[in-house]
Amino acid sequence: MKFACCRRSWASFWLAPLTSRRLVLLFATSLAAATPPIVIQNATILTVTKGTLNGSVLIRDGKIAEVGEKIMVPADAKVIDASGQFVMPGIIDCHSHIAADSINEGSVSVSSMVGIEDVLNPDDISIYRAVAGGVTTANILHGSANSIGGKCTVIKLRWGKDAHDMIFQGALPGIKFALGENPKRAGNPTGQRIGAGNVQGRYPATRMGVEDVIREAFNEAKVYQQSWKDYNEKIAQGEQPAAPRRDLKLEPLVEVLEGKRLVHAHCYRADEILMLLRVADDYGFKIRTLQHVLEGYKVAKEIAAHGAGASTFSDWWAYKLEAFDAIPYNAAIMTRKGVLVSLNSDSDELMRHLNDEAAKTMKYGGLNETEALSLVTINPAKQLMIDNRVGSIEVGKDADLTIFDKHPLSNYAKVEKVFIDGQLYFDRASDLADRPERETEKKKLMDKEKEEQKKNAPVGRGRPAA
Amino acid sequence: MKRLPILVLLMASALFAAPPGAIAIHNARVIPVSGPAIAKGTVVLRNGLIEAVGADVTVPADAWVIEGDGLTVYPGLIDALSTFGLPDAAPAPSGGGARGATPQPATPAPAQPAAPPARGPEDRPFTTSWLKAADLVKPTDRRLESVRAEGYTTAVTFPNHGIFAGQGAIVNLAGETSGAMVVAEGAGQYLTFTTTPGFGGGFPNSLMGVLAYVRQVYLDADHYKQAKQFYAAHSRGTPRPEFDRALEGVLESSRVLLPATRRVEVDRLLRFANELHVEALLYGLPEGYRSADLLKNAAATALVSLKWPEKAKDSDPEEPDSIRVLEVRDHAPSTPAVLARSGVRFALYSGGIDRRADLFKAVKRAIDAGLAPEDALRAMTLTPAEIYGVADRLGSIEKGKIANLVVTKGDLFVDKTEVKYVFVDGVKFEPVEEPPPAKPGAPEASNPGENQ
Amino acid sequence: MKSLLVGFLLILPLAAADDDSFLIRGATVHPVASAEIQNGSVLVQNGKIVGIGRNIAAPKGTRIVEGKGLHVYPGMIDSATEMGLSEIGAVRESVDVGEIGKFDPQLRAEIAINPSSEHIPVTRANGITSVIAMPMSAGGGGGFGRGGGGSIITGQAALVHLDGWTWEEMEIKKSAGMGMRFPIIPPPPGRFFGADFPGAKTFTESKKDYETELRELKEFFENARRYQKAKAAKEKGFQTDLKYEAMLPVLEGKEPLIVMASRERAIRDAVQFADQQKVRVIIADPRELGKMGTELKSRNIPAILGPTLALPLHEDDPYDAAYTLPDQFYKAGVKFAFGSFDNQFARDLPYQAAMAVAFGLPVDEAVKAVTLNAAQIWGVADRIGSIEEGKSADLMVTDGDPLEAKTQVKLLYIKGKTVDLDNRHKRLYEKYLNRP
Structure with missing residues (x-):
């Protein structure tokens, strides 16, 4: 159970928490570097940005080399017949907490010194499960216990690779902000009024305090930024001044001020959303995405004007007070009002069927198929500024592709194959075929351990007292 | 004659x-x-x-x-990572406010730090980097007799509580006085990834926080060193840098010991050490068998615990462990053999095993898993001496x-x-086989590399 | 402002008596109990279905609903919810799901259902016409921090229509079953925030707790039986005990125990318990079937399946373990219905069913599991759950397959009355879509 953001998952409290380990007998994910080209043919291809066609996709060197109704199949190509199936761009989740050994540095109101990249965990089984749900890229965020949280990292779900090899190279790093109930809860865990009794807590305990924490931090960051500017100027003038102390808490904030780090801000209510936009305006930086942003529909105009993206849930509501005005039409209204919108999961489970989440926007607010699919592909790619690489099926982009057996906006669809960088990371047929072998392997290990235990029972510690 | x-x-x-x-x-x-x-x-x-x-x-x-x-x-065998010789293992961690606080006695302290919660790296949480095993070692450690019976004559022993727990020393496992036991100090700074539990405690309460803290401390140490040098040259007219014993302790240690259980941690910490420009010894390594490539590429040295992971004794028979966990338990003893084959320098340490039969069984499992007996012996004698730079004194019969x-x-x-x-x-x-019975109520010293 | 006012008026239940007679014609009718009828009609009179077929003649003056291009299904039934018992999950004052006390059979969910809950119109807008509202135990899956930690017998679940001015008007069956959490040995807690779970118990300690609870449970049943005998014997000095009194229908086999049992061991225990106590049980929220398929089938024990959209229990489980669970129950021949075990996600009940279809469950079975199966399990198949003559006219009219998210529910009838599909969400949508 991750104390990430919001959703109370029914019964998740007492079900076995899943350990984060890799499957042993994974089918071959590691096609050698010099893989032959792959042609996926006879498929319905949902490019998202260039319409829908029946035809083929050619993958070469990890990139999409050709898309068309009829393409020449290279002699050395491996051909995948996808008759009756649907190819779409790999799904992008703009808000996830998988693949990390820790999520929240909940102790301090500003935890910008910490970062997910330090604790990426490639053994988390949630990675494989998410790939099996068609996800190829995810924004791994710090939790929401702090007004200014830790640094975030965009990864590709290259299951089986080491932590560093999962990082989406070229994606700008991010930082988590959080507004509203979560960051103030740590300050006021009992829900009592501060000052009313023996309530001791971490500042802030109100939305007023949340704004103040953010402003104070950026004030500090500006001073810090200036101290380095002064230092560098003196160096440039040939002086030998004492260097300022490097401060890992303030450095990411300076990067935010300089546009080198993207702000992903957890928020719910219209008032706090607007507050943050205005604080950012005052300090001269941009909010890249508003996360959850469940009342975004109330201030869509202001969000669009600021240029912030909105990454929201399909239909979550009422799990806490600040989610009581949440509506499933949020994505649609914001889309109609010119906001760049994505749907995210914030959940190991929901992450596995973001396509179904997208389909709900057709019901609630009447988005069309392309608009709906965009919410989980090209739009999050734009929000993360990686749309030159992923998010649609276009020649030259990374071959991150998900093949469904039915239209992905059908609730009856399931994922058959997933490619990342042109490599096969999930194949349902192989997964099914490998199951008996894995069971045998497990039984063997358990039996062997029982034998060993008899043989190697330690004599030390725990012997009966003489 | x-x-x-x-x-x-x-x-x-x-x-x-x-x-x-x-x-x-x-x-x-x-x-x-x-x-x-x-x-x-x-x-x-x-x-x-x-x-x-x-x-x-x-x-x-x-x-x-x-x-x-x-x-x-x-x-004589060398326990390459140990608390042997430190009767109370080490003082308890400081939860914060360590800078300028009064020194704490080297006695076991309650698990909860009495200090107020740390508000950030500046409060130096869980830091006793200035503690030196050489100052703390005592010939009265009751464990000495039984570990000598295992064949150990030397231990590289460390204070072991906290993020920056303190500095190790190479000590012989007998001596009339504390001083007589010490062969060399400066074995390195021992790190564990300690956090405050749950929410509401002090900084850090996550692994991310710990790593950020360690990183900040190294930056601070660097800055501190420069500031001190600057002050030495320009004392007049320069405000004096505040004395920081946490940083003093870090600056005294050229080598750090970092806990690495899983492959991901090996990967993470090798990168981390590289970033910090410190010589790192990774310890633990039950997943060393699947981390040899990383260690080899980084020309890293590993301290492998002989306390092989075991199935929890009090566990639900209807809740089998995952295949990954089963695999680690099965394969862990092959770590030394794999590292030897891959040309990774490694030493073996007892992980606190203080009975000869258990120690021998543990080594035997590594040998059964393919480690040459002479490599096992070397990893418990000359290699640790080389790792800690005392091969001119210890580790072989010369x-x-x-x-x-x-x-x-x-x-x-x-x-x-x-x-x-x-x-x-x-x-x-002349060895006495049985360890003396523990005194009732005596705290059991924890050992490095356990529970990582 | 005006639109808001209109919206407000629209959500009031329409009570006009003449509203509950009509004929839907020209639609594809999915009776569930029988094959679908193309270009079919459904005749409703006084809230009851009186005719179904291709050519149904309606009495003169009957209101005609043109169903061309539309589909008619029985209204869906969510077999486990907190409907009306909880408004905002994290606001304790708005939550009445779990009471204090280990054995609370006397509690009645029905009387705590808030008919004005915003969840009701939100849920029914997606075609759900009736739900089980169930008292749950915080200790056994009723959610985190919801009070009433560790209840074993949680109280009486009510089956209600999602329409009515009062809970009395909503009532279908006031006590459809007795909620119960079967004692378990909790799985190892693992790690929490990267640290050991505070206060985690060892297996031996947990086992001891479990055995204690089992003993208490047995004692409670024994006491209830003694009470039953004393009452039957009209013993002198007999005094009414509300707890034991509430247990009588259970002991008499009139009312099933709705036993929350996720793991195979708990299911096994629950089945054994049912055998010993000779009571009827319904297994609720099972997360695995294991070897229990034949056991359940041979005893005719049905199950309320929890969210299909769930993670596998164990790391080594197939990634689709939860998706395939309904099909496993189907293949084992165990009767089941779906329950959301929730509030905010009750409206997503059909998508839980759809995912099961994606992973093997025949689509007709999925539809049954949100309609007729539920009615059968709750003993009201003579009244709801399918489009059959004589049943309550709980109907949804859609523009497509109701298990597909993109499908719109166009019309909804409960007891033949047209139900307003407006709700808080639509009102906010319209208000803010039109924000200048």
Whole structure:
């Protein structure tokens, strides 16, 4: 159970928490570097940005080399017949907490010194499960216990690779902000009024305090930024001044001020959303995405004007007070009002069927198929500024592709194959075929351990007292 | 040639100073580790040092002679990562406010830090980097007798509580005084990834926070060093940098020991050490068998715990562990063999195992998993001495080195083998097999590399 | 402002008596109990279905609903919810799901159902016409921090229509079953925030707790039986005990125990318990079937399946373990219905069913599991759950397959009355879509 953001998952409290380990007998994910080209043919291809066609996709060197109704199949190509199936761009989740050994540095109101990249965990089984749900890229965020949280990292779900090899190279790093109930809860865990009794807590305990924490931090960051500017100027003038102390808490904030780090801000209510936009305006930086942003529909105009993206849930509501005005039409209204919108999961489970989440926007607010699919592909790619690489099926982009057996906006669809960088990371047929072998392997290990235990029972510690 | 009755020799073991004159182990099989085995050789000890070793060594006239027929002489084992010699293992971590706080006594403290929660790296949470094992080691550690019975004559011992727990020392596992035990200090700074539990406690309460803290401390140490140098040159007119014993302690340690259980941690911490420009020893390594490529590429050194992971004793039979966990438990003992094959330098450490039979079984499992017995021996003698830069003094049977020896009847790491004598600084001990019963209520010292 | 006012008026239940008679014609009718009828009609009179077929003649003056291009299904039934018992999950004052006390059979969910809950119109807008509202135990899956930690018998679940001015008007069956959490040995807690779970118990300690609870449970049943005998014997000095009184229908086999049992061991225990106590049980929220398929089938024990959209229990489980669970139950021949075990996600009930179809469950079975199966399990198949003559006219009219998210529910009838599909969400949508 991750104390990430919001959703109370029914019964998740007492079900076995899943350990984060890799499957042993994974089918071959590691096609050698010099893989032959792959042609996926006879498929319905949902490019998202260039319409829908029946035809083929050619993958070469990890990139999409050709898309068309009829393409020449290279002699050395491996051909995948996808008759009756649907190819779409790999799904992008703009808000996830998988693949990390820790999520929240909940102790301090500003935890910008910490970062997910330090604790990426490639053994988390949630990675494989998410790939099996068609996800190829995810924004791994710090939790929401702090007004200014830790640094975030965009990864590709290259299951089986080491932590560093999962990082989406070229994606700008991010930082988590959080507004509203979560960051103030740590300050006021009992829900009592501060000052009313023996309530001791971490500042802030109100939305007023949340704004103040953010402003104070950026004030500090500006001073810090200036101290380095002064230092560098003196160096440039040939002086030998004492260097300022490097401060890992303030450095990411300076990067935010300089546009080198993207702000992903957890928020719910219209008032706090607007507050943050205005604080950012005052300090001269941009909010890249508003996360959850469940009342975004109330201030869509202001969000669009600021240029912030909105990454929201399909239909979550009422799990806490600040989610009581949440509506499933949020994505649609914001889309109609010119906001760049994505749907995210914030959940190991929901992450596995973001396509179904997208389909709900057709019901609630009447988005069309392309608009709906965009919410989980090209739009999050734009929000993360990686749309030159992923998010649609276009020649030259990374071959991150998900093949469904039915239209992905059908609730009856399931994922058959997933490619990342042109490599096969999930194949349902192989997964099914490998199951008996894995069971045998497990039984063997358990039996062997029982034998060993008899043989190697330690004599030390725990012997009966003489 | 005088031949002393055994009784006299036994009495000698009660004294912690090397006996006058020499001791010669005559006509024994000698395994110097640094060179080929000598089928019938003699080792002469004098003044706590090895005076001579070889097949043709003459027994000095004044030597007390031990007839070595049927005996094998090995270098004393070195526990490459240990708390042996630190009776109370270490003081408890400081939860914060460490800077400028009064020194804490080296006694076990309650698990909850009394200090107010740390508000950030500046409060130096869980930091006692200035503590030195060399200052804390005591010959009265009750464990010494039983670990000598395992063949250990030396331990690289560390304070072990906190993120920056303190500095290790290479200590011999006997001595009349604390000072007499210390072979060398500066073994390195011992790190654990300690966090405050849950929400609401101090900083850090996550692994991310710990790593950020360590990183900030190294930046601060660097800055502190520069500031001090600057101040030394420009004292007049410059505000004086605040004394920071946490940073002093870090600056004193050129080497850090970092806990690495899983492959991902090996990967993470090798990168981390590289970023911090510190020499790192990774310890633990039950998943070393699947991390050899990373260690090899980084030319890293590993300290492998002999306390192989085991199934939890009190577990639900209807809740089987995952295949990954089962695999790690099955494969962990193959780590030394895999590292040896891959050319990764490694030492083995006891992980707190303080019974000979358990230790030998643990080593045997590594040998059964493919580790050559001579590689096992080296990883418990000469290699740790090399790692800690004391191979000129310890780790092999060579002339001039410290007279730390294990004399066995049979091969080391074989179940039935009897450890006849152990020499520490030339002083002979006859092992007592059973560890003394623990005093009721006495806190059990925790050991490094456990519960990582 | 005006639109808001209109919206407000629209959500009031329409009570006009003449509203509950009509004929839907020209639609594809999915009776569930029988094959679908193309170009079919459904005749409703006084809230009851009186005719179904291709050519149904309606009495003169009957209101005609043109169903061309539309589909008619029975209204869906969510077999486990907190409907009306909880408004905002994290606001304790708005939550009445779990009471204090280990054995609370006397509690009645029905009387705590808030008919004005915003969840009701939100849920029914997606075609759900009736739900089980169930008292749950915080200790056994009723959610985190919801009070009433560790209840074993949680109280009486009510089956209600999602329409009515009062809970009395909503009532279908006031006590459809007795909620119960079967004692378990909790799985190892693992790690929490990267640290050991605070206060985690060892297996031995947990086992001891479990055995204690089992003993208490048995004792409670024994006491209830003694009470039953004393009452039957009209013993002198007999005094009414509300707890034991509430247990009588259970002991008499009139009312099933709804046993929350996720793991195979708990299911096994629950089945054994049912055998010993000779009571009827329904297994609720099972997360695995294991070897229990034949056991359940041979005893005719049905199950309320929890969210299909769930993670596998164990790391080594197939990634689709939860998706395939309904099909496993189907293949084992165990009767089941779906329950959301929730509030905010009750409206997503059909998508839980759809995912099961994606992973093997025949689509007709999925539809049954949100309609007729539920009615059968709750013993009201003579009244709801399918489009059959004589049943309550709980109907949804859609523009497509109701298990597909993109499908719109166009019309909804409960007891033949047209139900307003407006709700809080639509009102906020319209208000803010039109924000200048």
